[in-house]
Amino acid sequence: MVFRISGIVLALIGIWQLFAAWKYYRFLRTKGTKNSFSPLALYYGALLGLIALIIGLWMFFSPETIVQLIGK
Numbered sequence: 001m002v003f004r005i006s007g008i009v010l011a012l013i014g015i016w017q018l019f020a021a022w023k024y025y026r027f028l029r030t031k032g033t034k035n036s037f038s039p040l041a042l043y044y045g046a047l048l049g050l051i052a053l054i055i056g057l058w059m060f061f062s063p064e065t066i067v068q069l070i071g072k
Helices: 001-029 040-060 062-069
Strands: none
Touching: 001 040, 001 062, 040 062
């Protein structure tokens, strides 16, 4: 039960992170910036959101495999 709730929370955080990366992409596309680290922030933000979403969905739909990996 705890893994399913944690999975939902992690999936929601992943969705929020992907939304934040999308908004930042739209900001960069319209206004731009001279910061050379902006593409890295965009890519890693989207990657972090995608990973959080995948792990969150995995924890929600298959908590038994998480328990086996942890070794509880």
